[in-house]
Amino acid sequence: MFTSLVDNQPVLDQWFNPQKTPVVGEKPDYRFSLANERTFLAWIRTALALLAGGLACAQFLPPLPIAHLREGIAIALLLLGGVVALRAVDHWARTERAMRLGADLPKSRFPAILALVVAFGALLLVAAVVIKAVG
Amino acid sequence: MTADPGASAERTRLAWRRTGLSAAAVALLAARPAFSPAAGPGTYLVAAGALAGWAALVALAYRRARGLRLQPPRPGQRTITAYAGITVAFAILATVLVTL
Numbered sequence: 001m002f003t004s005l006v007d008n009q010p011v012l013d014q015w016f017n018p019q020k021t022p023v024v025g026e027k028p029d030y031r032f033s034l035a036n037e038r039t040f041l042a043w044i045r046t047a048l049a050l051l052a053g054g055l056a057c058a059q060f061l062p063p064l065p066i067a068h069l070r071e072g073i074a075i076a077l078l079l080l081g082g083v084v085a086l087r088a089v090d091h092w093a094r095t096e097r098a099m100r101l102g103a104d105l106p107k108s109r110f111p112a113i114l115a116l117v118v119a120f121g122a123l124l125l126v127a128a129v130v131i132k133a134v135g
Numbered sequence: 136m137t138a139d140p141g142a143s144a145e146r147t148r149l150a151w152r153r154t155g156l157s158a159a160a161v162a163l164l165a166a167r168p169a170f171s172p173a174a175g176p177g178t179y180l181v182a183a184g185a186l187a188g189w190a191a192l193v194a195l196a197y198r199r200a201r202g203l204r205l206q207p208p209r210p211g212q213r214t215i216t217a218y219a220g221i222t223v224a225f226a227i228l229a230t231v232l233v234t235l
Contacts, residue, residue, distance in 0.1 A: 015216045033210035034143045034203075040215060041150040047222050048157040051229055055164040058233045074233045082226030089219035096210075 015089055018096035028099040036095050043088035050081030065132075076121070084114065144208040151196040158222075162189035165229055181232045188221050188228070195221075 054077030057070060064070045087110055094106040139145070165185035168178045195214050202209040 016213055018212065030207045030210060031141060031143045034147045034208060037211050037215065038147055038150045040219075041147075041154045044219065044222055045154050045157045047226070048154070048161050051161045051222075051225055052157070052164055054233070055161065055229050059164065059167060071233055075230055078226050078230045078233065082223050082230075085219050085222040085226065089216055092215060 011090070011093075014093045014097060018093040018100075032099055033096065036092055036099070039095075040088050040092040043091070044085060047081045047085040047088065050077050050084060054078035054081065073121075073125075080114075080117065139206075139208075144203045147208075148200050148203050151199055154218075155193055155196050158189055158192045158225075161225055161229075162186055165225070165232060168232065175235070177235045178232070181228055181235070184228050185225065188225055192218060192221055 054074045057077060058074035061070045061073075091106065091108060091110070097103075098105050162185045166182035168174060169182035171178075195218050199211055199214045202211065202214075
């Protein structure tokens, strides 16, 4: 994720100036850049939703039978939100760069991994609720 | 031919607005514990930070909307990175709030 040091452009510089270096090929159609920007914003909303979920867990769930489980769930969601936001800006910068260079758009396993993590967490909670209801 | 086929600048502006509204919900949730009677100074600091961050996000979106009004619309650059940075700061702030 942080190793895209193609042509010696540091990752942080790529984040702040994705259009700067090197300018090969054509400047992309602005509509493609704006579509990339909207994808970034959709990921930021995903991150913000995870943050809101984490804060809501901490504030509205009653204390759970296992000590600090409520805080653990909340912090897991908050960290996941932070990672999603960081990855959103990295992916946006790499896509912007690929469009300028006329290269293939960057591929990513991140959406699949995020989906699996969220599904696994949901199944874990379903299991906990069922065990509590039966036992 | 229309000036902006597909209205991509307008759709992008609306996407910024949706994101700002989501950020408002997060900022209000982060500020909420400061209104409880048992609130301590840490909770007040987190609430102040969250609301300041939210104001910064609104300002960034406002600045970006000006770039989108130009013809042709200017692509977003540092505004986007700053927006992601403040979102990460929200995540850190919220984690501090939960562990307080």
